[in-house]
Amino acid sequence: MVFGFRFSFSLSSLSPGANPCRRRDAPHHMRSTSLPCPVLSPLLDEIRSLRSSPRRDGFARINRLLAALDDLLHLPRTRDTLRRRPAWADRLFDDFLRLADAHGSFLSDAIALKQHLSEGRTAIRRGDPVRLASAARSHRRVEKEIAGLASSIKDLARSPTLAPGIGPDSEIAGIIAEAVAATAATSTEVFLSVSGWGSWMVWAMKRPSKKGLEEAEMVAMEKLEELMERIEGLEDGSGRVFRSLVNTRVTLLNMLTPSL
Template identity: 30%
Template structure:
């Protein structure tokens, strides 16, 4: 009997001769914090751009428009606050003490100015409530006190404009050894100060200009139309509607329908005042938080 043998195939362990392929070299991106773009900066840049658009192209200067600007300002300050908590941000600022001290001075002035505004605006709120009661009762002496107090408040707030325009009048001391992300960071902080000034000026002008004393005279009537237009563009609509002339006209005419109309406008204005007060208070608190974060960067 002949045995059956199965053919077996054996394969060499050595691969066939092929042209050698060099290993693929893949470059690795450094992820060290000093070289990487700072997180959250793109978001902050977008918020700053939106706020600049808000400031330069107002469709209608109403209290709602102003509250929107204050809300956007709060978002910008909150985003900056978050960025200031990052280790790489604190590392940079710790080596730029002189510049950070100037920033601290700027934010201290922001806080002081908003504190003064809050106090004046609270007085306006109280005077507004009392004046509405006085108009209903036709109390001329109380109405006169209201108009006088309103002018005083307008002067106080108008002074804040010149104070706030002086903030940020310096440049960051650039260095050739600074990385691109660090340059980006310092640039965005400068932009934050710029938009904070812009929104604040819109807030203070928008309220103080309509309540400023306007003496009617032949010389006053000769003012250029351009000057009057600029003044109107800076005013907030709801504050313009309760002008001094409207209030005193009620005293002379005694028209019940007109009294009701002005009383309704004053009631609407009180709601606007409450909204602006809330928005400015939130922005005020965000400014305080930002300054605290800057202070912590120096004391780390």
């Protein structure tokens, strides 16, 4: 991703709840004299929110960020900016493709995780250690795949270098760059949050042979059921993000394609 764009605000300069459209006391504070506040404020709020706590309702807040970004992308000034910087616009288009690919792959992995968790519960219920061990191995393989997805987009999560601005185009470029970085950083954190879930199946394989066996099985099955519900929520959330990312790429394509 291109981080050479510089613009006239810094996300870190705002305290929580501050309104960037009303700050006029210092040139280095986040503000905009040229972008409409109803478009700018919600987007900056979502970027700040994701930066402060990326895992909490991460996918839902990414979706809100992308909805706010869509409003920015539909501004005529944004369209003109992107058309004046075709190399950067193309790279941005590729960045959203990478994010969409990562979420599309996560969806497939989430389905696999649910299957392995379900197989683990069945194996515990039937007292089948061979099947349980197989489910645990398969689950760990998928976890490694998801860790690979996180690694594949971690470079997008680096914040661009922000400095006092140079030209009006750099303001829009910087805002979009921050949105990409926040989306990638949060996606990475949520992807990695599933790491270690399969350890509950490993724990179940080491349960006591007689004393406490029934209680241990009950605890393991309840935990695996809880994890299945959590992965269903992540699957749904990532699916929404995936569709939003695809729509963002369509918006960019329409902006960059000359009208016939």
